[in-house]
Amino acid sequence: MTSILKLLVATSTISVAALGANPAFAADLGTDAGTSITNNVSVAYNVGGTAQTAETDSDVFVVDRQVNLVITKSDSVNTKVAPNATQQAVTYVVSNQTNDTIDVLLTSEQLGTDDFDVAGTITYYLDDGTTAGVFDAGDTLITYIDNLAEDTSVTVHAVANIPTSVVTGDLADVILIGQAAGHGGSGLPATGLNIQGSAFTDDSGDADDPTLVQNVFTDAAGSGTSDGAADGYHSATDIYEVSAADITVSKTSKILWDPINGTVKPKAIPGAIVEYCIAVANASGGADATGVAISDTIPADLTYYNTLATGPATVPAVIGVVTEGTVTGSTCNADGSGTGAQSGGVVTGDLGTVTSGATETLIFRVIVD
Missing domain, CATH: 2.60.40.10 (Immunoglobulins)
Structure with a gap:
């Protein structure tokens, strides 16, 4: 190196x-480093036919x-x-x-x-x-x-x-x-x-x-x-x-009904019912986005709307506080289940996981004061 x-x-x-x-x-x-290896040698010999004391020696080295x-x-x-x-x-x-x-x-x-x-x-x-x-x-x-x-x-x-x-x-x-x-x-x-x-x-x-x-x-x-x-x-x-998630958010609105025109070309006049769609898109090729949470503060002059008790019968069925859905072209589809709440004029919702290449929506309604 x-x-x-x-x-x-x-x-x-x-x-x-x-x-x-x-x-x-x-x-x-192989043999462990530091191991001592001893090799002993013994040499026997005779003098005049008589055996003598053997000569010995040894060699020692350690393994590297x-x-x-x-x-x-x-x-x-x-x-x-x-x-x-x-x-x-x-x-x-x-x-x-x-x-x-x-x-x-x-x-x-x-x-x-x-x-x-x-x-x-x-x-x-x-x-x-x-x-x-x-x-x-x-x-x-x-x-x-x-x-x-x-x-x-x-x-x-x-x-x-x-x-x-x-x-x-x-x-x-x-x-x-x-x-x-x-x-x-x-x-x-x-x-x-x-x-x-x-x-x-x-x-x-x-x-x-x-x-x-x-x-x-x-x-x-x-x-x-x-x-x-x-x-x-x-x-x-x-x-x-x-591997990142590539998230984009778009928010759109449409007028569902007003007290003068009903559902025929309704306008944003006092008493009109407005539907908001928040679309969260995760581009293809990246990671899934998890724990996707939305917080939306309803502006002044609007009131959260979730009942037909006193509302016009011609307005489409109430979809709940927040509904998860999908987007087809420019159309927001309320085809999911309610996943949110509204409190004090703030709508919150949890989309959970938005997978790569997918778009999820949250939809809620307000009335013009």
Whole structure:
């Protein structure tokens, strides 16, 4: 990894052993780093036909550390997000193919060639496995991965907020970068603090020292997911893709009846009955709009109308306080169910979900004072 554009921090960490790392590979990674291998030799001989005490010697060396860290995107699809959404997660799998337990230091980069950068600081969470691969309240805020055992993997969420100004189709690349480091402790000590290990140094250019555990980086030799350098780093890219609702609102009115003309070319004179239609349209190609709520204050000189008790019999049947419907051309259809109320001259209604490509309406009536 040649550059790290943004060093992103959180506030705590937790031992992987405490959460239960998941096995990642069936293959044995070989003898553990630090294992002492002793080879003894004994040489027997005779002098004048008489056996002498055998001469012995031994050779001891320790197994070196083959460092291989692999990070992959957890799935094959982009992560869909909405403008101004908070705590949105892109998810990665971090695997230790080193013949030793390691810590993994975490940082991130964002590309300058995509459509937007996330807002604020990216934080990292260790998935607790309750809902595997899904960011939820049970996951633990970390700054690094503590004590990742060899031949195991964990799921890490990079979590960020989405700017308000983005539009449908905008993309943001987030690169999670891991760096292999020595494991600094064995879980959570009594103080509740973990010990973050230091990043490994590359000893491949040094002469072998049989008494030391030396590091050999092999992370460049892989399945195409490496960052291309044997340096103890590995990374993967996940993508936020904006899927926004594109909502437009139009409000129209029509005169249903007046006390002079009835229903034949009625006019907006005192006593006339007026029907309002509020149409909420969600353009195709975006996200569904949920929790769509309407509030409409009836203007002065109008009074909410919902009864035929003293009204003209020629006015179409009362539709209730607020009625959900659809739009056909320029015609508002009152073909839904009542979903609202009127109080103190304010009409409120809840359209619920307006799906992509759909139009929903709210309809109510007033009388001209």
